[in-house]
Amino acid sequence: MPTFPTLSPWLEYLETAHPVGIDMGLARIGKVKQALGLTFACPVFTVGGTNGKGSTCALLEAMLLAAGYKVGCHTSPHLLAFNERARINGEIASDEQLLPHFEAVESARCSFPEPVSLTYFEFTTLAIMHLFAASGLDAVILEVGLGGRLDAVNIIDTDCAVVTSIDIDHASYLGDTREKIGFEKAGIFRTGRPAICSDPVPPQSLIDHAQEIDADLWLFGRDFNYQGDKQQWSYGGRSLRRAALAYPALRGANQLLNAAAALAALEAMRERLPVSAQDMRRGLAAAELPGRFQVLPGQPAVVLDVAHNPHAAAVLGQNLDSMGYFPYTHVVFGAMQDKDIGGILKHLVDKVDHWYLSALPTARAAAPEVLEQKLLAAGFRTDADHSVQRFASPEQAYLEARKVARDNDRIVVFGSFYTVAGVIAQRKLERH
Template identity: 70%
Template sequence: MRTFPTLAAWLAHLETAHPVGIDMGLARVRRVQEALDLTLDCPVITVAGTNGKGSTCTLLESILLAGGYKVGCHTSPHLLTFNERARVNGESASDAALLPHFEAVERARAGLREPVSLTYFEFTLLAILRLFATSGLDVAILEVGLGGRLDATNIVDADVAVITSIDIDHTQYLGHTREEIGLEKAGIFRAGRPAIVGDPLPPESVIRYAQSLGADLWLVGRDFRYETIEGDRQQWSYLGRSANRRALAFPALRGANQLLNTTAALAALEALRARLPVTAQDVRNGLATVDLPGRFQVLAGRPTTILDVAHNPHAAAVLAQNLGSMGYFPFTHAVFGAMEDKDIERIVATLKDDIDHWYVTDLPTPRAASAARLGAVARDALGAAALATPDHSVSEFAAPELAYKAALERVTESDRIVVFGSFVTVAGVMSYRRLQQH
C-alpha cells in the first residue's frame, strides 16, 4: 500500500489519484466504508442545499457546543487549510490526528479484492468519518459536498436531514431545473426520520419524494418559522411544531438569509430534542458566539472590506441584498474570481448595479474561468457608456492578491471593497492579508 509522511503529501497525491475530480456515485466509497467497518454511534445531522449549508452546520455546531456536547463537524470546501473540514469540539483536527485515518482508508482501499479509486472528497470524507467514529462524539454534523443522493456523505444514514435552499447550480451533475436539483438533494432523507426543508418555496419534487419515502417532512412556513417585529433589529422568535424560542438575539453571522438558516438549524434541534436537548441559554450563547469566515464577513478597519463566497446567482442575489442594506458608500470595488462552470453572466448581471469598479482575476486551478472571460462578461454587462466615465472600470489580474492590491491603491477610506466568488478567490485575499499583518 502507498503511504505518505505528511498530510500535505497525502493531499497532493489525492489531487490526481482519481481520473476525474467529481465522480458521482456511492458504490466505490461504500465498498471502502464496509472494509473499514465504519459506522457512527451517535446522532447524525446531514445538511444539503445550494447555499447556506456551511452557515447552518456552524450554527448547529455552535449551539450544541454551548450545550456541552462533544460535536464533530465536517464542512467543505476549506478556505485556508484542509484541517478546517474536520472539527472536533470546535477545533480543527491536527495533521497528527488525521494521518492515521488517511492511512487506514488507504489500507482498506488497497486491500480490496478489486481495489477502487476514490476522489479527493471521497477519500478525505472517509478519513474524517473514521476520526469522528473514534472520538467519542455525542453528535456529528455533515455538510453535503454536491447534491445529496449520490454524494459521499450519503453513505451515512442521517437521523435528521436538512435542506437549506434549492437553486440552479452544478447543472452538469444535478439537473437544469429546481425540480431536478431538489430531487437530488432530497436523496439524503430517510424513511420515518425528520426531513427539514428551509427553502420557503421548495420544489414539488422534494415534497413528493419525502411523502413517498415516508420521511417526517418539516416545511418552513408550515411546521416551523421565524417572527420579527418590524423595525426591531435586536430580537426575533422561533416558532416550531411544539417548541417556541422567543426573544432571541440575532445570530453573530451577518446577512439577509441567516435568520432562515438559523430557523432551519433550530428545527433540526427541535426534531432531536429527546436525544440532544438544548436550553434557551444554550441557543442564545450559540448564536452569540457563532463564527464562519467568508460569509458576508465584514472586516474591521477602513476601507470597509467584505469577504463573501457567493459563487452562484442565488448567492449573488443575497450578496446584492446585503450590500444594499449597508448604507452609503461613494464607490464599491469588487475583486471577483469564479469557476468556469458557474453562470457568470447571471452573477455579474445580479451585482452590476452594486459594483462600480471590477478587479477580475485568474485563479490557481484549471477549473477556473480566466480573468479575460470574466472581464469580457463584466464589460458587456456595464456597457460602453458606463465604461466611458471614470465612475466605472474593469481590470484583469493574474491572482486574487494582485487584484486586491490594485483595489487598495485606488480605493478611498469612505469606499468599500467586496471580495467574492470562489472560495479560492476569498482564500487568496485572506492569505495575503494574513501575510501583511505578520
C-alpha cells in the same frame, strides 16, 4: 500501499489518484465504508442545499457546543488549509489527528483484490468520518459536498437531514431545473426521520420524495417559522417556541432562515440532544464562519463572500444595499468557468464602480478576459467613475483595490472560494 509521514503528500497523492475529480455514485465509497466497519454511535445531522449549508452547520455546531456536547463537524471546501474541513469540539483537527485515519482508509481501499479507486473528496470524507467515529462524540454534523443523493456523505443514514435552499448550480451534474436539483437534494432524507427544508418555495420533487419514502418532512412556513424586528427575533416550531433571540453572529439577509433550520433540527432531535433556550442564545451569538458576508474591521470596509452562483449573488446584493452609503464600491471577483457568470454579475452590476477581475490558481477558473466580456454583456459601462481591470491573482487584484480605495469606500471580495482564500492569505501576510 503508499503511506506518507505528513498530510501534504497525502493530499497531493489524492489529487491525482482517481481519473476524474467528481465521480458521482455510492458503490465505490460504500465498499470501502464496509471494509472500514464505519458506523456512528451518536446522532448524525446531514446538511445539504445550494446555499446556506456552511452557515447552518456552523450554527448547529455552535448551539450543540454551548449545550456541552462533544461535536464533530465536517464541511467543505476549505479556505486556507485542508484541516478546516474537520472540527472536533470547535477546534480544527491537526495533521496528527488526521493521519492515522488516512492510513486506515488507504488500507481498507487496498484490501480488495482490485483496490477501490476513490476521488479526493470521497477519500478525505471517509477519513474524517473515521476520525469522528473514533472520537467518542455526542453528535456529528456532515455537510454535503455536491447534490445529496449520490454524494459521498450520503453513505451514512442520517438521523436528521436539513436542506437549506434549492437553486441552479452544478447543473451539469444535478440537472438544470429546481425540480431536478430538488430531487437530488432530497436524496439525503430517510424513512421515519426528520427531513427539514428551509427553502420558502421548495420544489414539488423534494416534497414528493419525502412523502414517497415516508420521511418526517418539516417545511418552512408550515412546521417552523421565524419573526424578527431590528432588535431580536423569535422561532416557532411544531411544539417549541423561542422568543427574544439575539441575531446570529453570522451577518446577512438569509441567516435567520439558516438559524431557523438549525433550530428546527434541534427541535426534531431534542429527545436525544436537548438544548436549552440559553444554550441556543449562546450558540447563535458564538457561531463563526469565514467568508460568508464577513465584514472585516477597519477602513476601507472589506467584505468577504463566497457567493458563486446567482442565488447567492442576489443575497450578497441585498446585503450590500443594507450596509449604508459608500462613495465607491471596489470589487475583486474570480469564478469558475462552469458557473453562470452572467447570472451572478447581473445582481451586482449596478452596485459596483470599479471591478478587479482575477485569474485563479486552478484550471477550472474562468479567464479575466472572459469575466470582462460577461460583465460588459451584463450592462457595465466604463467612464471616469467606473473601471474594469484584469489581474493574474486575487492577491494582486486586492492590492490594487487597496491602493485605489479611499477610507470611506468599500472593497468587496467575492466569487469562488479561491478568490476569498487568496485575499485572506494576502491579509495574513500583511499582518506578519
